[in-house]
Every structure is written in C-alpha cells, then in structure tokens.
Amino acid sequence: MLEHLIQKNSSKILLVVLDGIGGLPVKDGKTELEIANTPNLDQLAKESALGMHLPVDYGITPGSGPGHLGIFGYDPVEYQIGRGILEALGLGLTVRETDIAIRGNYATVEYQNGHAIVKDRRAGRIPTEENRRITQKLKESIRFIDDVEVFLEAGMEHRLAIVLRFPQALPENSALINDTDPQKEGRSPLEPIGKNEQSWRVADVVKKFLQRASEVLRDEPKANYILLRGFSQKPKLKSLEERFGLKACAIAVYPMYKGLASLVGMDVIDVPGQSIDDQISVLRELWKDYDFFFLHIKKTDSYGEDGNWEGKVKVIEEFDRKLPQILELKPDVLVITGDHSTPSVLKGHSWHPVPVLLKSPYVLGMTSGRFTERECLRGELGIFPAKKLINLMLAHSLKLSKFGA
Amino acid sequence: MLEHLIQKNSSKILLVVLDGIGGLPVKDGKTELEIANTPNLDQLAKESALGMHLPVDYGITPGSGPGHLGIFGYDPVEYQIGRGILEALGLGLTVRETDIAIRGNYATVEYQNGHAIVKDRRAGRIPTEENRRITQKLKESIRFIDDVEVFLEAGMEHRLAIVLRFPQALPENSALINDTDPQKEGRSPLEPIGKNEQSWRVADVVKKFLQRASEVLRDEPKANYILLRGFSQKPKLKSLEERFGLKACAIAVYPMYKGLASLVGMDVIDVPGQSIDDQISVLRELWKDYDFFFLHIKKTDSYGEDGNWEGKVKVIEEFDRKLPQILELKPDVLVITGDHSTPSVLKGHSWHPVPVLLKSPYVLGMTSGRFTERECLRGELGIFPAKKLINLMLAHSLKLSKFGA
Numbered sequence: 001m002l003e004h005l006i007q008k009n010s011s012k013i014l015l016v017v018l019d020g021i022g023g024l025p026v027k028d029g030k031t032e033l034e035i036a037n038t039p040n041l042d043q044l045a046k047e048s049a050l051g052m053h054l055p056v057d058y059g060i061t062p063g064s065g066p067g068h069l070g071i072f073g074y075d076p077v078e079y080q081i082g083r084g085i086l087e088a089l090g091l092g093l094t095v096r097e098t099d100i101a102i103r104g105n106y107a108t109v110e111y112q113n114g115h116a117i118v119k120d121r122r123a124g125r126i127p128t129e130e131n132r133r134i135t136q137k138l139k140e141s142i143r144f145i146d147d148v149e150v151f152l153e154a155g156m157e158h159r160l161a162i163v164l165r166f167p168q169a170l171p172e173n174s175a176l177i178n179d180t181d182p183q184k185e186g187r188s189p190l191e192p193i194g195k196n197e198q199s200w201r202v203a204d205v206v207k208k209f210l211q212r213a214s215e216v217l218r219d220e221p222k223a224n225y226i227l228l229r230g231f232s233q234k235p236k237l238k239s240l241e242e243r244f245g246l247k248a249c250a251i252a253v254y255p256m257y258k259g260l261a262s263l264v265g266m267d268v269i270d271v272p273g274q275s276i277d278d279q280i281s282v283l284r285e286l287w288k289d290y291d292f293f294f295l296h297i298k299k300t301d302s303y304g305e306d307g308n309w310e311g312k313v314k315v316i317e318e319f320d321r322k323l324p325q326i327l328e329l330k331p332d333v334l335v336i337t338g339d340h341s342t343p344s345v346l347k348g349h350s351w352h353p354v355p356v357l358l359k360s361p362y363v364l365g366m367t368s369g370r371f372t373e374r375e376c377l378r379g380e381l382g383i384f385p386a387k388k389l390i391n392l393m394l395a396h397s398l399k400l401s402k403f404g405a
Numbered sequence: 406m407l408e409h410l411i412q413k414n415s416s417k418i419l420l421v422v423l424d425g426i427g428g429l430p431v432k433d434g435k436t437e438l439e440i441a442n443t444p445n446l447d448q449l450a451k452e453s454a455l456g457m458h459l460p461v462d463y464g465i466t467p468g469s470g471p472g473h474l475g476i477f478g479y480d481p482v483e484y485q486i487g488r489g490i491l492e493a494l495g496l497g498l499t500v501r502e503t504d505i506a507i508r509g510n511y512a513t514v515e516y517q518n519g520h521a522i523v524k525d526r527r528a529g530r531i532p533t534e535e536n537r538r539i540t541q542k543l544k545e546s547i548r549f550i551d552d553v554e555v556f557l558e559a560g561m562e563h564r565l566a567i568v569l570r571f572p573q574a575l576p577e578n579s580a581l582i583n584d585t586d587p588q589k590e591g592r593s594p595l596e597p598i599g600k601n602e603q604s605w606r607v608a609d610v611v612k613k614f615l616q617r618a619s620e621v622l623r624d625e626p627k628a629n630y631i632l633l634r635g636f637s638q639k640p641k642l643k644s645l646e647e648r649f650g651l652k653a654c655a656i657a658v659y660p661m662y663k664g665l666a667s668l669v670g671m672d673v674i675d676v677p678g679q680s681i682d683d684q685i686s687v688l689r690e691l692w693k694d695y696d697f698f699f700l701h702i703k704k705t706d707s708y709g710e711d712g713n714w715e716g717k718v719k720v721i722e723e724f725d726r727k728l729p730q731i732l733e734l735k736p737d738v739l740v741i742t743g744d745h746s747t748p749s750v751l752k753g754h755s756w757h758p759v760p761v762l763l764k765s766p767y768v769l770g771m772t773s774g775r776f777t778e779r780e781c782l783r784g785e786l787g788i789f790p791a792k793k794l795i796n797l798m799l800a801h802s803l804k805l806s807k808f809g810a
Binding site: 056076086343349 | 787
C-alpha cells in the first residue's frame with residue numbers, strides 16, 4: 001500500500017542508527033542511556049515524538065541483518081539474508097546478482113588413502129595475522145575457476161568469506177548447496193551437492209575451488225583445508241528509490257553496514273576516517289544530494305557487546321555533543337534509534353524494544369523528558385514493529401498522500 | 406520461526422494464571438486489583454516488566470479454551486477446540502485421538518406415532534443430583550456400542566458430556582455431524598448425519614447410542630431423551646516439548662484446566678486438596694523435574710462470574726500472602742497473568758486486556774508501582790497478543806538464539 005501513496009518532495013530524512021542503543025539497568029537501576037549526561041538529546045526528546053520499535057517480533061533477538069532491514073522498511077522475516085552474504089558484506093566484499101557468497105573456516109585435515117579426514121574444524125583457531133597471510137596466498141593462486149571469478153577475504157581467526165562471481169546473473173535458488181562442514185572431527189568433509197538444477201552448476205565450481213584450495217594449502221601445518229557453510233545469494237530487494245522514490249545514501253564506517261545499505265540500493269559513501277566527526281563532515285558535504293541519509297554509529301554496540309557500560313555511556317555522550325551539528329542541517333525528519341538493543345549486562349544483542357526519537361514539526365511532543373528506554377515508553381509512538389518506521393518517516397516528511405477518498 | 410531458535414538450557418519458567426484476573430472499577434473508581442491489599446505483588450511489580458495481553462483480538466471475549474491456548478503460545482483463532490471436547494475436559498473425561506466428544510442435554514420428549522417430539526429441550530432443568538443419578542444409570546447400561554466404548558459424565562442441571570472411544574485413531578474431520586437439538590420445542594430431534602465419509606461411521610454409532618439411551622431413559626418423567634451438540638475431535642496440537650523443548654507440567658485443581666494443559670502435552674499433576682497451599686506444595690515437590698510450570702488459580706474467576714468483587718479481592722489478597730513461598734523457588738522467569746478478564750461488574754468473561762507481570766533479571770522495571778490494570782498499562786511490555794507471551798518467556802529464560810547474523 002505504502003508504495004502507492006508516495007508523493008515525492010524535497011524534504012530530507014535523516015536516520016541516525018546508534019547501533020545496539022537499547023539497554024537494561026547497569027547501576028543504581030539505571031540504563032546506559034539513563035546514566036549518560038545528554039543535555040542536547042534531552043532537549044530534543046522533549047520536542048519530539050518518542051516510542052520503541054520491536055525489531056523482528058516479541059522476544060526475538062535480531063542479528064545486524066534483520067535489525068537493519070526492519071528499520072529500512074523491509075520485513076526481516078520475509079527477506080532473510082544468507083549467512084554467506086552477511087559474512088562477505090561484513091568483510092567488505094561486494095555481492096551482486098551474479099554471485100554466490102560463502103562462509104569459510106580454515107580447518108586441519110589428514111589424508112588417509114587419499115581421503116581427507118577433519119582433525120580440527122577450526123585449524124586450531126589460527127591467529128588472524130596468519131589467516132591474512134594464507135588468504136593472500138590463496139587470492140594470488142586462485143583468481144578464476146573456469147569463467148568464475150573468485151574473491152576471498154580473511155576474517156577473524158580461522159574465518160574467511162568467499163564470493164564466486166559468475167559471468168551472468170544467477171537464477172533464484174542457485175545457492176541450495178549443503179554445508180561441507182561435517183560438524184565433528186574424525187569425519188570426512190561433506191561433498192558440496194546442489195539440491196536442484198540451478199545449484200548443480202554452482203556446486204561443480206565449488207568442488208573445483210576446494211580441489212585447487214587444498215592443493216595451495218597442502219603444506220600449511222594447520223590451515224590446510226577450507227570447510228564451507230552458508231551458501232547464499234544476494235536477496236532480491238527493491239531499492240528505496242524503487243519503493244519510495246528516495247535517493248538514499250549510507251554514511252557508515254564498518255563494512256557490514258555499508259553492505260546492508262547497498263542491498264537496499266543506498267549509495268555507500270566513503271568516509272575518510274573513523275570518527276563521528278568524520279561522518280558528520282561527509283553528511284554536511286552531501287546534504288544537497290540526497291533525500292534520505294543513513295548515518296550509522298557503531299561503537300554503542302561494540303561496547304555493549306564487551307559488557308563495557310561506561311564505554312557505551314561515553315559514546316552516547318560523545319554523540320550528544322555532536323548532535324547540534326546534525327541539527328544545524330535542519331532535516332525535515334530526524335530519527336534517532338538503534339537496529340536492536342545491546343544491553344551491557346547481556347554482552348550481546350537482545351530482544352528488547354529499541355528507543356525511537358522522531359523529530360518533525362508534526363508531532364505532539366512533551367510526553368517525556370529524555371531519550372531513554374523508560375521515557376520512550378511514555379511517548380506518542382508506542383511500541384511498534386520496526387518495519388513500520390519507514391511509514392512514520394515518510395509521513396512526517398509529507399511524502400505520503402491520502403489513502404482512499 | 407520461534408521453534409527454529411530454541412536452545413535448551415536448565416532455566417525454569419513458572420506461569421501463574423489467576424483465572425479471570427482483569428477487572429473494571431467496582432468501588433470508588435477502583436478495580437478489584439486496585440482495592441486488594443497486596444504488598445508482595447506491589448514489590449514484585451516494581452522490579453518486573455509489566456504489560457497487558459490481548460487474549461484473542463480487540464473486543465473479543467475468550468472462553469477458557471482460547472484464553473489458555475493463547476498464553477500457552479497457540480494462536481487461539483487457528484486452533485479451535487470443539488465444544489464437545491471442552492465439555493468433556495471440564496467434566497474430567499480424558500479425550501484421545503480415538504475419541505469423539507459430544508455435549509449432551511437431557512430433554513423431555515413425547516412419542517407420537519412412534520416419533521419423538523421435543524417438549525422441553527432442557528428437561529425442566531432437572532437438579533444436578535437428579536442428573537447424576539440418571540447418568541449413573543446410563544453408564545451402567547451402556548458401556549459399549551459395538552466396539553466403541555462409551556464414557557459419560559454428568560454436568561450441571563441437564564448437561565452431560567459423552568465420549569465415544571473408537572478402537573483406532575480417527576481420521577481428521579470424523580466429527581462433522583450436525584447437532585440433533587431442533588432448537589425449538591414441538592419439533593422432532595434431528596437425525597445425526599455425517600457430512601463426509603469419515604463421519605458416516607461415527608454418525609451410525611451415535612444413532613445406536615441414542616436408540617439405546619432412549620430405551621434406558623424411557624420411564625424417566627423428565628429426562629427421557631438426550632439432545633446432542635458440539636461433536637468434536639481432539640485438536641492436533643504439537644506439544645510444548647515438540648515446539649519449544651519444554652518439559653511442562655500443570656498444577657491445576659479444576660478438570661477444564663487440567664484438560665487444556667493435557668492438550669498441549671503438559672503432564673497433569675494430581676493435587677491432593679483444593680487450596681493454593683496444596684498447589685504450592687506440589688509445585689515445590691516437582692521443582693526439579695520440569696522446565697515449565699503452569700499454576701492455575703481458579704477462584705478469581707469464580708467470584709468475578711458471581712459478581713462478588715469482595716470475594717475476588719480476597720482471593721487476590723490470599724494469593725499475595727502465598728507469593729513469597731513461590732518466589733523462594735527462584736524461578737528464572739515468573740509470569741503472573743490471567744487467561745482473560747472477568748470483571749465483577751460484568752459477571753462474566755470480558756474482552757479487556759489482561760495484566761501481565763514478568764519477573765526476570767533482564768527487564769527494565771521501575772515503570773509502575775503495583776500489579777493493577779492501570780499500572781500495567783505503563784509497563785515496558787505494552788499491550789501485546791497473548792500468543793506472544795511464550796516468546797517473552799522463552800527469551801527472558803535465554804532459551805532463544807539470535808535470528809539471522
């Protein structure tokens with residue numbers, strides 16, 4: 001329905017994602033947002049519409065993929081992004097309609113009568129530096145399998161991402177191939193077998209790749225094999241431009257979020273530097289060029305994952321100090337939220353609803369005094385599914401016409 | 406989706422159902438929960454996540470069946486339990502895959518040219534004692550119809566439940582048989598006719614049963630016939646163990662709730678006695694043996710149905726006094742809620758959302774001061790569909806893994 005109501009105009013929407021912003025009490029019954037000293041956010045909260053979004057469903061803890069798809073307006077249950085794609089995006093590889101993305105684990109195998117037997121599924125968790133050296137060797141040795149281009153990128157410890165780029169766009173269901181990880185040591189790696197006609201061809205390329213990789217890695221003491229998991233294709237998502245007429249860009253520092261933004265058709269902007277200041281500079285430079293800006297701040301999540309609530313509080317306070325620079329741009333709609341909660345006490349993502357602040361001339365406001373979990377609960381937006389946030393952003397920027405007469 | 410995210414662990418969930426707990430103002434604008442003096446619940450409410458669940462849908466008043474299915478995690482619209490099944494469960498009969506359950510009404514008929522004509526559809530609402538005597542006579546006279554075992558149980562006044570147990574499990578749609586109640590006096594009872602091949606065989610047995618029952622009852626002055634309604638089969642529900650890996654038990658006193666718990670695969674525990682103390686004793690004894698405990702307190706509903714708000718207040722206060730014994734067990738997740746509201750002013754079930762309290766280390770808390778309708782509205786859980794309560798219980802007991810990467 002939403003798509004049919006779109007009326008383009010020149011108003012600008014800025015979506016700020018403080019990754020993993022939602023929290024739980026960490027000290028004196030207060031959450032990270034409640035502890036943080038945030039005079040600018042407090043003032044903004046008083047004038048804004050507040051609420052909480054539910055990323056996927058009650059009780060469901062989202063990964064970064066579903067968390068972002070939701071706030072971009074894509075039902076995260078309907079559009080599931082394969083593990084291989086997320087791994088590839090997270091390591092900075094691009095993925096296209098022609099591609100199969102795969103998660104790889106370096107492993108140690110022994111050959112008995114010519115058959116590989118897995119001795120260590122994680123190659124003794126080799127150091128990341130070691131991984132980089134080995135992956136570089138593979139990159140140089142295997143650039144193509146027949147007419148299929150091979151892209152590799154080292155991850156942490158024993159992990160790597162593999163992208164196989166075919167000459168033409170692949171039909172749907174081309175990645176229906178089983179994981180080759182036998183899950184237990186002492187077993188042979190499984191053969192990659194396609195479940196349908198489309199994936200047979202891909203599986204053939206994968207077999208050749210594994211053969212070549214084993215040869216290149218043969219003399220490695222630990223990482224002499226690669227186990228493959230999460231074969232996947234780029235999900236078919238209509239872009240924000242196609243759906244809502246939004247010319248959108250992403251100002252993110254980490255590869256995963258750039259990748260997720262690219263999946264929904266955002267222009268991904270290079271940020272020279274890693275700081276919030278660097279990101280805001282880019283935002284200012286581009287302000288005339290786009291309708292929709294996705295500004296992704298990562299560190300709130302990182303500290304939450306580490307259980308470091310003081311660190312999370314400091315990032316929130318740092319963002320608060322930068323907020324006036326953002327407000328100076330006078331976005332018609334400014335949303336500040338997260339993709340999910342990352343309470344420091346849980347040291348990980350959680351299922352809890354996520355605070356949302358929406359600034360626009362067309363809100364009630366004055367329901368709450370701060371941008372915190374408890375104050376957002378008192379706000380005018382209530383608790384709503386994340387995938388409806390796009391409706392609210394479009395409506396408040398007057399980009400939606402009336403439904404029915 | 407939920408089922409795919411299950412990760413078993415040793416945490417324990419206790420679901421306390423105060424039947425019909427939700428209310429409306431009865432005195433000085435206060436509800437039963439607001440009038441009750443509940444120091445223990447008040448303290449617990451401050452530390453817990455609060456909200457309201459919507460049993461079926463806005464404005465929909467649930468029976469006990471849909472009310473409980475919802476909070477057990479089964480969509481009450483998708484899984485509808487036949488009236489015959491509920492009547493049988495309520496009167497303490499068991500129902501199996503081999504069974505057809507039917508609601509019966511004793512009626513008065515006159516025979517004209519060998520044809521029965523209904524004179525009183527409720528046999529003058531005979532006293533329950535009279536019903537018991539007559540039903541006992543039937544039980545002794547009709548144990549089998551061919552190879553089908555017959556179970557009967559007297560209800561209140563003119564009502565009874567009938568279970569026909571066939572030698573083998575019945576195929577689906579075996580209970581598609583019309584009610585025999587002609588709805589008006591002066592008419593003949595309707596023939597029970599199967600609507601499909603599966604139900605023809607059942608209808609034949611029913612005809613023979615009616616014939617035999619009429620003979621046994623022929624000399625009764627009032628209850629000389631049985632009208633049948635609500636032919637039904639046991640619904641196919643996956644158990645809580647199959648769906649969520651939960652080893653679950655029910656500590657309930659009334660047959661209906663034991664029966665509903667058994668439908669979702671809970672072990673139904675015999676409680677020696679009727680009091681809340683008796684139920685808590687059993688709970689303590691079994692604490693090591695299960696992951697999920699359903700503790701059902703009936704009397705809140707009974708007093709609500711009678712319009713006796715003082716009685717309902719007293720049961721709430723009694724439960725409050727027992728609460729510390731329950732808390733001593735240190736459940737990882739404790740939920741206190743109802744299956745529906747039963748406001749004393751309505752003397753029956755109602756459509757109003759039902760207060761929910763969820764205690765866990767992973768909540769915000771401090772949103773509200775008491776466990777009442779108005780205070781629950783201020784809580785962090787918002788108003789949510791009853792069927793999502795299981796998501797919240799599983800998430801807070803850390804039994805759900807992350808969705809997507």
